[in-house]
Amino acid sequence: TEVYSDKSIDKIGGSQSLIPDIKIEKSGNLNVLDNASFEIFYKDFASVLPIQERVTKETLNKMIRKELLESGVDTKFEFSVYNNNLATNVKSGDFKYNKEATYSIPVFTDNEGNSKYQLLVTFPQKKKFLLSELVSITILSIVFTLIIIIAYSSALNQLIRQRQISEIKNDFINNMTHEFKTPIATINLALDAIKNPKIIDDKDKVLRYLQMIKDENKRMHAQVENVLRISKLEKKELDISKESNNIHEIIEDAIDHVNLIIEDRQGTIKCDFKAVRTTVLINDVHFTNVIVNILENAVKYSPNTPEIEILTENIKDMVIIKVKDKGLGMSKVAQKRVFEKFYREHTGDIHNVKGHGLGLAYVKRIVDDHNGHVYVESEKGKGSTFIIKLPLIN
Incomplete structure (x- = not known):
């Protein structure tokens, strides 16, 4: 071309x-x-x-x-x-x-x-085909997103739990140290007093100091027993044999245990036993401890003169026990966690109310073991009501 x-x-x-x-x-x-x-x-x-x-x-x-x-x-x-x-x-x-x-x-x-x-x-x-093509990728994306969310939530929850456990542990150690420090100091002072030549010849004073040593030793022993009792409960090593008992007699026995504490605070306990059927299958020792723990709490958390009321009633095949006080009360959060081991609601000063958060954990475990239920109703500043429901023996 x-x-x-x-x-x-x-x-x-x-x-x-x-x-x-x-x-x-x-x-x-x-x-x-x-x-x-x-x-x-x-x-x-x-x-x-x-x-x-x-x-x-x-x-x-x-x-x-x-x-x-x-x-x-x-x-x-x-x-x-x-x-x-x-x-x-x-x-x-x-x-x-x-x-x-x-x-x-x-x-x-x-x-x-x-x-x-x-x-x-x-x-x-067309739309169905496009969606079917995307469905596998979408499902995988959702699965991976859920895994990430679950893993993140789990890690965050574990972190919060660890922080709470750390706080509870420190609280427990501080309280336990405080609880043992006072009786040990008292025992040492009593022993030093007995060694004093002016006192050793005074039989009455020696006996008073010896009684003081015995009381403080008993107090420390009770704290250790409380910890060991919870530990045995968790390991299911605590022997709980149950027999037929009258719940009113158990309550009266528990009142006798705390009468001295209440009298010392010039408080009162009123009983209103309306339950007609009162025979339950329980361990009298452990259930007495349950009522004693609740009553001691009512006294400890009453800043003024303790005013406690114990009521019983029958609902269907259950006996209901209510222990009311007019103490500090507790928040909604505390009501949900009050039966957890070592949990104690902070009230400003960590030692303003003695205890380790073990008493109510013990109460919960014992009541559960008796096929019962325990819960609390409370309002901050207006007191608390602990309610125990137990099945009756037909």
Whole structure:
């Protein structure tokens, strides 16, 4: 192929030889030219045929399905060939035009690249297919997100629990140290006093100091027993044999144990026994300790003169025991956690009320072991009511 400019052509009549401005040379087999000319001829011939004679809907269906499967699209489709925006007979049976789910492309272009035919393919289940493709990724994302949330929540919960345990442990150690420090100091002072030559000959004073030593030793022993009792309960080593007992007699026995403490505080205990059926299957020693612990708490948490009321009543096959006081009361949070081991509600000074948070934990374990229920109703500044429900012996 040679390309000449106008200036070159003007020189044809002159003496100068004709030289092309651009010269393009290509070599190849003549078959290529034959094929090209056949393609041009075929397109011209085919363009005059009706569309249904050029392609059948079965052939077109197979071709579209094959292409879609190769592209990973395995869903129902419908198709139609349009001629200048008018539908032809080459279409699937359920084809309906849907703007959002229909795609079109020109087909059967002529030798100049123009086409009067459009192939329209629609996907009736497009949204379902897209969702099914995304569902596995979505499920995995949700699972991983849940795992992360659970792991984070668990770690945060463990961190909070560890912090609470640390605070409880420090509280317990401080209280236990304080509880032992006072009796030890008292015992040492009593011993030093007895050694004094002026006192050792005074029998009454010696006996008083010896009684003081005995009382303080008994006090420390009781604290140790309290800790060991809880430990044995948790290991299920505490032997709890149960017998038929009158609950009113158990309550009266418990009152006798705390009478001295109440008299020392100039307090009062009122009993209102309305329960008619009072026979329960309990361990008298442990259940006496339960009532004693609740009464001691009522005294300890009454900043003024303790005013305690004990009531009993029958509801169905249960006997209800209520121990009311007019003490400090407790918050809603404390009411939920008051029966936890070592838990004590902070009231400003850590030692303003002696104890280790073991008494009510012991109460809970013993009552549960007797198939009963124990809970507390309280209002800050207005006192508390401990309620015990026990099954009666029919």
